[in-house]
Amino acid sequence: MTVKLYDMDSHLSEFSATVLSCENAVAVLDKTAFFPEGGGQTSDTGFIDGVKVLDVQIKDGVNYHYLEKDIETGKTVNCKIDWEERFRKMQNHSGEHIISGIVHSLYGYDNVGFHLSKTEMTMDFNGLLTRDDLLKIELLANKAVWENVKFNCYYPENLENLEYRSKLDLTEDVRIVEIEGYDRCACCAPHVNTSSEIGIIKILNFEKCKGGVRLWVKCGADALADYNLKYQNAIKISSLLCAEQDNIAEAVEKQLEIEGNLKYKITDLKRRLIAEKVNAFSGEGEITATFEADMDIKELQLYADSLYKKSGGIRAIFSGTENEYFFAIVGDEAPLQELFSKMKQSLNIRGGGRGSMVQGTVFASKADIVKIML
Ligand SMILES: [Zn+2]
Structure with missing residues (x-):
């Protein structure tokens, strides 16, 4: 089994270890501070002897480090975890425990889903919470930060009599994370030493999920980055609108x-x-095609329909640029559908319509359209 340095000291970011094996760029060390993927949290990344650690998985107590390339077995290596990323996760994960503890004690709900990645943290509770509930929870969670309460992580002697969240069937090797006065929960992840390290806890969003509620939360550095993003947006909007x-x-x-x-x-x-244009229309011929600049389909329909109502015949209105025109054509059903069939045989047309109106787009020049129609 790999000695888990993160279990004893969550703030250890550099260490040396011996490579017990390395095959196909997967290394096992005698000890490690790289926290593996598990419990909804993605693994630590960093470097072992300058070689990038891409992922860490745990199986039967052994931590497997997935590297960019092989390292030498038997060698003593210098290891460095990406501390910025790890501390960010500790801030978020510890903030999650505070919120979950408060939700559990106030409403009796359990945290039934947790996800913490490089970009976001979500937590699911098996009961509904309102916006007002969340404001209250957020304030209490931040008060817990201001109180600078201790996080104690330990393996208890007597589990059976211990009250804690996420109670497991296991009777030994259960790691407890206790936040004085707020929460006690089974968890194997690294946490902050005291709550003030978390910084601000901000609930950003929530939605109903499987009969309960899912929260999007950011803590510490992530909450500050989010504040800055929103602040920049506010400055920009404020300046644009004076x-x-x-x-x-x-x-x-x-x-x-x-x-x-x-x-x-x-x-x-x-x-x-359009009414002016219709008034001015002299209505020559059974079929007319009028080309207009910048009319949308509703205007084309209104224009064609108004012309037809005024003078009968078949009235076609086109609007667009060279070789691509929107159109609406209105007329008595039989002659209109006959004309439209003829147009479709010779021109590239998308669209159609039953009865006394057809509409769509035609991909052809004005000259070609006129030649076919008139
Ligand atoms: Zn946890």
């Missing part, structure tokens, strides 16, 4: 209202413009 940072939501609401009013005005103006 609004006080604390009032940017109101400023965005106001902006959306202005945008809504403008859209309404534009629609109204476009309708009036």
Whole structure:
């Protein structure tokens, strides 16, 4: 079995060890501070004698270090874990224990799912929590940080009489992580020594999940990075809208209202413009094709339909750029469908329609369209 240095000292980031074996770039050491993947947490990474450690797995008490290349068996090697990444995980994982302990004591729910990766931490509880509940839990969790309470990790002599979360069927080798006054839980991961190392605990989001609730939480360095990201966004929005940072939501609401009013005005103006065009239409010929700049499909439909209502025949309106036009064509069903069949035989058309209106996109030049239609 590998001696687990992380069990005894969670803050050990550099150590030397002897390589017991290394095959196909998988090394076993006599002792290690590299925490393996397990219990919802991804493994530590780092370097062994300058060779990158990509992953660490544990099986039957032996830690297997997956390396970028082989190292020499029998050699004493210098090992260095990626401390920034590890400490980040310790901050998050220890923060999770505080939240889970508080949720358990206030609501009696169990943590039934935990995931901690390089980018996010989630935790699932088997009962529902409201936004107000979460605000209360978050405040209590941060108070636990301010109180600078101790984390004690140990293997107890007498497990049977011990109350703890995540109670296991095992009777020995169960590692207990105790947060004075807040929680006692079975866990094999490295933790902070005292709660103040965690820094801020921030619940970012929650959603219902399998009859309970899933929380997205960031602690310490991750919470600070998240704050900075949101702060940068607030600065940018505040400057774009010339609004006080604390009032940017109101400023965005106001902006959306202005945008809504403008859209309404534009629609109204476009309708009036179409009405003018329809008025001016002299209605020559059974089939007409009109090309317009910058009309959307609804405007094309309205325009074609209004022309048809005024003068009958088959009225086609196109809008687009050279070789790609949106269109709407309105007419009596039989002659319209006959014309559209003819168009489809000769032109590349996407679209269709039954009855007295067809619409879609045609990939052809104005000259070719006119030649086929008229
Ligand atoms: Zn844990």
